[in-house]
Amino acid sequence: MAPHPRDLAVAALTAADLAHVVALVAWPDPEAGRLPDGRPAAVLVADHGGRARLDEQHPDGQVLTGRNPLASTDPLAFLPYEQEVADPSPDHERNAYPLPWLRLSSFFADRRSPDVAIVHTAGHYFPEVGGHRGEHGSLDVIQSRAPLLLSGAGVTARGRLATHARLVDVMPTLAHAAGVPAAHLAGLDGRGLDDLVEPGATHVIGLLWDGGHPGSLLDLAERGELPAVARLLARGCALEGGAVAEFPSLTLVNHTSALTGVGPGRHGVVGNVYWDRDEERRVVPNDASTWHRTAELYRPGVETLFEVVAAARPGARTASVNEMTDRGAWASTFGLVRAGLESGAAHAGDPGTPESRDFVSVVRRLLPDPLVSPFVTTRRCLEDDDYAFYSAIDLLGLATMSGLFSAPADEVPAVAWWSQYTTDAGHHAGGPRSGIATDALRDCDRRLGAFLDQLDSRGLLEDSFILLTADHGFEAADPAVRGMWTDALAAALDPLGVGWRDEGPGFLYLDT
Ligand SMILES: [Zn+2]
Known part of the structure; x- marks a missing residue:
């Protein structure tokens, strides 16, 4: 069976050479179905080092392969404030992503949400597509x-x-x-x-x-x-x-x-x-x-x-x-x-x-x-x-x-x-x-x-x-952390002839 475009997109986005700009990607688990309230029954997260599955029983993620892309989910990470000042815009491996299940499952409940959410690294600087010296939008703490x-x-x-x-x-x-x-x-x-x-x-x-x-x-x-x-x-x-x-x-x-x-x-x-x-x-x-x-x-x-x-x-x-x-x-x-x-x-x-x-x-x-x-x-x-x-x-x-x-x-x-x-x-x-x-x-x-x-x-x-x-x-944002995932997505998806859009950037819609 031909691979699903979503899986090809995830593979492209979690390649090691994009790890400096892509912290992780998230998408509803297609095999898990929906909860009665419309939320996905499970959400998958992946980065270049592993993949995990989040659900009601495992709100911080259960590792499927490699290591959990969510190293920490502590809402009080980088406190007291001196710790944040000493380690601003931390690398993904040192970062924290609080309440991932509650927040991602709500996000993916609406049909307006994308097929795949792409979470920028804390330091990613992307002025060519609207980024600034100070940024927000991430799942990070x-x-x-x-x-x-x-x-x-x-x-x-x-x-x-x-x-x-x-x-x-x-x-x-x-x-x-x-x-x-x-x-x-x-x-x-x-x-x-x-x-x-x-x-x-x-x-x-x-x-x-x-x-x-x-x-x-x-x-x-x-x-x-x-x-x-x-x-x-x-x-x-x-x-x-x-x-x-x-x-x-x-x-x-x-x-x-x-x-x-x-x-x-x-x-x-x-x-x-x-x-x-x-x-x-x-x-x-x-x-x-x-x-x-x-x-x-x-x-x-x-x-x-x-x-x-x-x-x-x-x-x-x-x-x-x-x-x-x-x-x-x-x-x-x-x-x-x-x-x-x-x-x-x-x-x-x-x-x-x-x-x-x-x-x-x-x-x-x-x-x-x-x-x-x-x-x-x-x-x-x-x-x-x-x-x-x-x-x-x-x-x-x-x-x-x-x-x-x-x-x-x-x-x-x-x-x-x-x-x-x-x-x-x-x-x-x-x-x-x-x-x-x-x-x-x-x-x-x-x-x-x-x-x-x-x-x-x-x-x-x-x-x-x-x-x-x-x-x-x-x-x-760190002006040294540059680059985008657009070319990698095009290389993965365009040969299939599927239409796709990256809004935000970071909201990847397939079959558009
Ligand atoms: Zn605002």
């Missing part, structure tokens, strides 16, 4: 580790805790704090952290700093360089292992996971870009021209934080500020974008088209000017255009939060979520611990400080529960 701080009303000040949670725990934790009964939160992938927070806060506030590196965040806060984060920590706790992001550790996958409490296999947003087999088209949900349409991708049964709060507490005001997950929110930034587009004031176009670029130009002209703001390190905007764009977005976020929380007391949101993005731009531009990444954290902290001051001056801070997280971590 550092790119998957988002910060998790809980603070204020209902939280006992306990400082740092040597434990971890999952990013899918964020939604049920906020809902629990907001008084949503546990029965309304049953059946999610995540669980409310009810051992760390008591319900009853008048205001529940979720903060997301996109790609906000947890080690840097806590280290800088302790050194007095992020005073607003330090204020949160003084009245709460931080999990040193943070919140483990869903796979892949990409932006839209994990904003959605954090705010719906379920992984990509259930919400359906499997990547920033993916191939839709049913519609035979490339979908790019993480784009300035498509962010406002994220909810169109949700699979049936998905509920956002805002919908869960509205169901349990009819009439409670909720706000989603600068956040793509906003369905059901009383006030929403992207709700305004949709209203503007529906009025015909502008057209968003498709990603990458001249129309979408015009749309982004229009949006930029409407945003605050980051070059004249005390909350922005303006020289970084001149260095990096993404830093300028996301600084402008983050200033709009601060203005929106400030407006919502200056309303008369009974009109202030009971539940609010505010995403900031400059941290992602700074870390992409320079990698963790670079000057531009550190300035991005400082800028986000200054904006948060202004908001905390406002809450304090109105007497609202005491009764507010605040959670700070991110959508993923970040690791520095």
Whole structure:
């Protein structure tokens, strides 16, 4: 019998001469079938040195040949932070891949997921296909580790805790704090952290700093360089292992996971870009021209934080500020974008088209000017255009939060979520611990400080529960680690005449 194209692709990708760029590949075990919930009954992982099978009974993998490609699955690997600093972007053999079964089985539950997922090595640098000096997306622990701080009303000040949670725990934790009964939160992938927070806060506030590196965040806060984060920590706790992001550790996958409490296999947003087999088209949900349409991708049964709060507490005001997950929110930034587009004031176009670029130009002209703001390190905007764009977005976020929380007391949101993005731009531009990444954290902290001051001056801070997280971590690419697997895949697959696509790169679709 002729070999299956998937097996030829796996063999090509796990060749020793690609081991510097391919950490491992993963795919559903074709012989194992599906679980009743739609997940594959088993997932296979392979690298150049071996192959293992993961399932419910063997969540860390059972070796099939050679050695286990997942040398460690410790969510607390590279802690304390000094260990990460001493061994940044570790080789695959020294790396850790936490919760591999839970995360991979969720990812492969949706038909939008690829036939084979290719996990880049921590140091892989691929600027020719969109890679940056700082990168995320991997299954590995550092790119998957988002910060998790809980603070204020209902939280006992306990400082740092040597434990971890999952990013899918964020939604049920906020809902629990907001008084949503546990029965309304049953059946999610995540669980409310009810051992760390008591319900009853008048205001529940979720903060997301996109790609906000947890080690840097806590280290800088302790050194007095992020005073607003330090204020949160003084009245709460931080999990040193943070919140483990869903796979892949990409932006839209994990904003959605954090705010719906379920992984990509259930919400359906499997990547920033993916191939839709049913519609035979490339979908790019993480784009300035498509962010406002994220909810169109949700699979049936998905509920956002805002919908869960509205169901349990009819009439409670909720706000989603600068956040793509906003369905059901009383006030929403992207709700305004949709209203503007529906009025015909502008057209968003498709990603990458001249129309979408015009749309982004229009949006930029409407945003605050980051070059004249005390909350922005303006020289970084001149260095990096993404830093300028996301600084402008983050200033709009601060203005929106400030407006919502200056309303008369009974009109202030009971539940609010505010995403900031400059941290992602700074870390992409320079990698963790670079000057531009550190300035991005400082800028986000200054904006948060202004908001905390406002809450304090109105007497609202005491009764507010605040959670700070991110959508993923970040690791520095090594400019010496270059190369791609495209030629190897072409050599393996093209002679068979099978169509294939590598989206991302790293999402390999066969028979397209
Ligand atoms: Zn992100």
